[in-house]
Amino acid sequence: GIQVEQSPPDLILQEGANSTLRCNFSDSVNNLQWFHQNPWGQLINLFYIPSGTKQNGRLSATTVATERYSLLYISSSQTTDSGVYFCAVERPAGTALIFGKGTTLSVSS
Amino acid sequence: ETGVTQSPTHLIKTRGQQVTLRCSSQSGHNTVSWYQQALGQGPQFIFQYYREEENGRGNFPPRFSGLQFPNYSSELNVNALELDDSALYLCASSLPWGETQYFGPGTRLLVL
Numbered sequence: 339g340i341q342v343e344q345s346p347p348d349l350i351l352q353e354g355a356n357s358t359l360r361c362n363f364s365d366s367v368n369n370l371q372w373f374h375q376n377p378w379g380q381l382i383n384l385f386y387i388p389s390g391t392k393q394n395g396r397l398s399a400t401t402v403a404t405e406r407y408s409l410l411y412i413s414s415s416q417t418t419d420s421g422v423y424f425c426a427v428e429r430p431a432g433t434a435l436i437f438g439k440g441t442t443l444s445v446s447s
Numbered sequence: 448e449t450g451v452t453q454s455p456t457h458l459i460k461t462r463g464q465q466v467t468l469r470c471s472s473q474s475g476h477n478t479v480s481w482y483q484q485a486l487g488q489g490p491q492f493i494f495q496y497y498r499e500e501e502n503g504r505g506n507f508p509p510r511f512s513g514l515q516f517p518n519y520s521s522e523l524n525v526n527a528l529e530l531d532d533s534a535l536y537l538c539a540s541s542l543p544w545g546e547t548q549y550f551g552p553g554t555r556l557l558v559l
Contacts, residue, residue: 369546369547371548373550378552379537379553379555380550380552381490383547383549383550386546386547424489424490426489426490432503433492433495433502434492434495434505435480435482435490435492435539436492437489437491438489439488440489
Protein backbone atom coordinates (compact mmCIF):
# COMPACT_ATOMS: atom_id res chain seq x y z
CA GLY A 339 0.00 0.00 0.00
CA ILE A 340 0.90 3.64 -0.19
CA GLN A 341 3.46 4.90 2.34
CA VAL A 342 3.34 8.35 3.93
CA GLU A 343 6.42 9.69 5.70
CA GLN A 344 6.51 12.93 7.65
CA SER A 345 9.54 14.82 8.85
CA PRO A 346 10.75 15.92 11.25
CA PRO A 347 8.98 13.80 13.89
CA ASP A 348 9.43 16.52 16.51
CA LEU A 349 10.03 20.25 16.27
CA ILE A 350 10.66 22.73 19.07
CA LEU A 351 10.43 26.44 18.28
CA GLN A 352 10.46 29.81 19.96
CA GLU A 353 7.46 32.01 19.36
CA GLY A 354 7.93 34.00 16.17
CA ALA A 355 10.08 31.44 14.36
CA ASN A 356 9.22 29.92 10.98
CA SER A 357 9.08 26.22 10.18
CA THR A 358 8.67 23.78 7.30
CA LEU A 359 7.06 20.37 7.69
CA ARG A 360 7.48 17.77 4.96
CA CYS A 361 5.30 14.89 3.75
CA ASN A 362 6.59 12.31 1.25
CA PHE A 363 4.26 9.76 -0.33
CA SER A 364 5.09 6.70 -2.35
CA ASP A 365 2.40 6.67 -5.06
CA SER A 366 0.01 8.86 -7.03
CA VAL A 367 -2.73 10.47 -4.97
CA ASN A 368 -5.94 12.33 -5.73
CA ASN A 369 -6.38 13.77 -2.26
CA LEU A 370 -3.86 15.23 0.14
CA GLN A 371 -4.88 16.98 3.32
CA TRP A 372 -2.96 18.62 6.15
CA PHE A 373 -4.47 18.54 9.62
CA HIS A 374 -3.63 20.02 13.00
CA GLN A 375 -4.62 17.85 15.95
CA ASN A 376 -5.22 19.89 19.05
CA PRO A 377 -4.58 18.61 22.61
CA TRP A 378 -8.20 17.44 22.86
CA GLY A 379 -7.81 15.22 19.81
CA GLN A 380 -9.80 17.25 17.31
CA LEU A 381 -8.40 17.04 13.78
CA ILE A 382 -8.67 20.48 12.24
CA ASN A 383 -8.52 20.80 8.46
CA LEU A 384 -5.71 23.08 7.33
CA PHE A 385 -5.50 22.42 3.60
CA TYR A 386 -6.96 20.21 0.91
CA ILE A 387 -4.07 20.32 -1.55
CA PRO A 388 -3.55 17.40 -3.96
CA SER A 389 -1.42 19.76 -6.07
CA GLY A 390 -0.32 23.38 -6.23
CA THR A 391 0.07 26.03 -3.56
CA LYS A 392 -2.40 27.51 -1.09
CA GLN A 393 -2.13 30.09 1.66
CA ASN A 394 -4.26 30.79 4.69
CA GLY A 395 -2.94 33.52 6.94
CA ARG A 396 0.37 32.45 8.48
CA LEU A 397 0.09 28.98 6.99
CA SER A 398 0.79 27.90 3.44
CA ALA A 399 1.21 24.57 1.71
CA THR A 400 2.70 23.33 -1.52
CA THR A 401 2.24 19.90 -3.11
CA VAL A 402 4.42 18.75 -5.99
CA ALA A 403 2.45 15.71 -7.10
CA THR A 404 4.93 14.65 -9.78
CA GLU A 405 7.68 14.43 -7.16
CA ARG A 406 5.37 13.00 -4.49
CA TYR A 407 5.86 15.45 -1.68
CA SER A 408 4.06 18.22 0.13
CA LEU A 409 5.34 20.99 2.39
CA LEU A 410 3.52 22.89 5.13
CA TYR A 411 4.97 26.27 6.07
CA ILE A 412 4.20 27.96 9.37
CA SER A 413 5.40 31.54 9.70
CA SER A 414 5.67 33.64 12.85
CA SER A 415 4.68 30.66 14.99
CA GLN A 416 2.51 31.15 18.07
CA THR A 417 2.03 28.98 21.16
CA THR A 418 -1.42 28.06 19.86
CA ASP A 419 0.26 26.38 16.87
CA SER A 420 1.51 23.64 19.20
CA GLY A 421 0.15 20.16 18.56
CA VAL A 422 0.53 17.36 16.06
CA TYR A 423 0.43 18.03 12.33
CA PHE A 424 -0.68 15.18 10.09
CA CYS A 425 -0.46 14.72 6.38
CA ALA A 426 -2.98 12.28 4.88
CA VAL A 427 -3.39 11.03 1.32
CA GLU A 428 -5.97 9.08 -0.66
CA ARG A 429 -5.20 6.95 -3.71
CA PRO A 430 -7.11 7.44 -6.95
CA ALA A 431 -10.35 5.40 -6.73
CA GLY A 432 -9.58 4.85 -3.06
CA THR A 433 -11.77 5.57 -0.07
CA ALA A 434 -9.38 5.76 2.85
CA LEU A 435 -7.21 8.60 4.02
CA ILE A 436 -3.79 7.17 4.85
CA PHE A 437 -2.04 9.16 7.52
CA GLY A 438 1.60 9.73 8.28
CA LYS A 439 2.87 9.45 11.83
CA GLY A 440 2.74 13.20 12.30
CA THR A 441 5.06 15.99 13.34
CA THR A 442 4.77 17.14 16.94
CA LEU A 443 5.31 20.89 17.15
CA SER A 444 6.01 22.66 20.44
CA VAL A 445 6.11 26.46 20.42
CA SER A 446 7.29 28.19 23.57
CA SER A 447 6.94 31.86 24.51
CA GLU B 448 -24.12 24.55 8.67
CA THR B 449 -23.45 22.07 11.47
CA GLY B 450 -20.17 20.23 11.75
CA VAL B 451 -19.50 16.57 12.45
CA THR B 452 -20.60 15.49 15.91
CA GLN B 453 -19.84 12.30 17.83
CA SER B 454 -21.19 10.69 20.97
CA PRO B 455 -20.29 9.84 23.61
CA THR B 456 -17.11 11.84 24.22
CA HIS B 457 -15.65 9.27 26.60
CA LEU B 458 -16.48 5.66 27.37
CA ILE B 459 -15.09 3.00 29.69
CA LYS B 460 -15.83 -0.68 29.00
CA THR B 461 -14.47 -4.01 30.18
CA ARG B 462 -12.92 -6.69 28.03
CA GLY B 463 -15.51 -8.81 26.21
CA GLN B 464 -18.24 -6.16 26.24
CA GLN B 465 -19.78 -4.53 23.17
CA VAL B 466 -19.84 -0.81 22.36
CA THR B 467 -21.70 1.46 19.95
CA LEU B 468 -20.31 4.84 18.90
CA ARG B 469 -22.36 7.40 17.00
CA CYS B 470 -21.61 10.06 14.42
CA SER B 471 -23.68 12.76 12.74
CA SER B 472 -22.39 13.94 9.38
CA GLN B 473 -21.83 17.51 8.35
CA SER B 474 -24.87 18.87 6.56
CA GLY B 475 -24.99 17.74 2.90
CA HIS B 476 -22.34 15.01 3.24
CA ASN B 477 -23.40 11.48 2.23
CA THR B 478 -20.13 9.66 2.99
CA VAL B 479 -18.93 8.71 6.46
CA SER B 480 -15.57 7.18 7.36
CA TRP B 481 -14.40 5.81 10.69
CA TYR B 482 -10.81 5.82 11.97
CA GLN B 483 -9.05 4.41 15.02
CA GLN B 484 -6.20 6.39 16.54
CA ALA B 485 -4.02 4.64 19.12
CA LEU B 486 -1.93 6.76 21.44
CA GLY B 487 1.02 8.34 19.64
CA GLN B 488 -0.04 7.08 16.21
CA GLY B 489 -1.80 8.50 13.18
CA PRO B 490 -5.44 7.56 12.56
CA GLN B 491 -6.05 4.23 10.81
CA PHE B 492 -8.97 3.67 8.45
CA ILE B 493 -11.63 1.23 9.68
CA PHE B 494 -14.34 1.54 6.99
CA GLN B 495 -16.39 3.94 4.93
CA TYR B 496 -20.11 4.12 4.23
CA TYR B 497 -21.68 5.75 1.19
CA ARG B 498 -25.46 5.84 0.78
CA GLU B 499 -25.92 3.25 3.54
CA GLU B 500 -23.55 0.70 1.97
CA GLU B 501 -20.03 -0.20 3.09
CA ASN B 502 -17.74 1.36 0.50
CA GLY B 503 -14.30 0.24 1.64
CA ARG B 504 -12.72 -1.40 4.66
CA GLY B 505 -9.33 -1.29 6.30
CA ASN B 506 -7.46 -4.07 8.05
CA PHE B 507 -9.86 -4.54 10.96
CA PRO B 508 -11.56 -7.79 12.04
CA PRO B 509 -15.29 -8.46 11.49
CA ARG B 510 -16.10 -7.64 15.11
CA PHE B 511 -15.81 -4.02 13.94
CA SER B 512 -19.04 -3.30 12.09
CA GLY B 513 -21.02 -0.27 11.08
CA LEU B 514 -24.25 1.20 9.86
CA GLN B 515 -25.25 4.31 7.98
CA PHE B 516 -28.78 5.63 8.22
CA PRO B 517 -30.93 7.45 5.61
CA ASN B 518 -30.05 10.80 7.23
CA TYR B 519 -26.36 9.85 6.72
CA SER B 520 -25.62 9.52 10.42
CA SER B 521 -23.58 6.45 11.30
CA GLU B 522 -22.74 3.95 14.02
CA LEU B 523 -19.57 2.01 14.74
CA ASN B 524 -20.11 -1.21 16.69
CA VAL B 525 -17.30 -3.19 18.27
CA ASN B 526 -18.02 -6.64 19.73
CA ALA B 527 -15.91 -8.69 22.14
CA LEU B 528 -13.80 -5.71 23.17
CA GLU B 529 -10.09 -6.27 23.67
CA LEU B 530 -7.62 -4.17 25.63
CA ASP B 531 -5.98 -3.04 22.35
CA ASP B 532 -9.27 -1.49 21.25
CA SER B 533 -8.56 1.36 23.67
CA ALA B 534 -8.14 4.36 21.37
CA LEU B 535 -9.62 7.57 20.04
CA TYR B 536 -12.30 6.78 17.46
CA LEU B 537 -12.78 9.45 14.84
CA CYS B 538 -15.60 9.89 12.38
CA ALA B 539 -15.22 11.93 9.20
CA SER B 540 -17.82 13.04 6.69
CA SER B 541 -17.35 14.11 3.10
CA LEU B 542 -18.74 14.12 -0.37
CA PRO B 543 -17.52 10.98 -2.17
CA TRP B 544 -14.48 10.36 -4.33
CA GLY B 545 -11.49 12.21 -3.09
CA GLU B 546 -13.12 15.21 -1.53
CA THR B 547 -12.12 16.90 1.72
CA GLN B 548 -12.93 14.84 4.83
CA TYR B 549 -14.07 16.73 7.92
CA PHE B 550 -13.53 15.11 11.30
CA GLY B 551 -15.59 15.06 14.44
CA PRO B 552 -14.13 15.56 17.92
CA GLY B 553 -13.81 11.82 18.53
CA THR B 554 -14.80 9.30 21.19
CA ARG B 555 -12.16 8.14 23.64
CA LEU B 556 -12.69 4.47 24.47
CA LEU B 557 -10.90 2.81 27.37
CA VAL B 558 -11.14 -0.97 27.68
CA LEU B 559 -10.21 -2.39 31.09
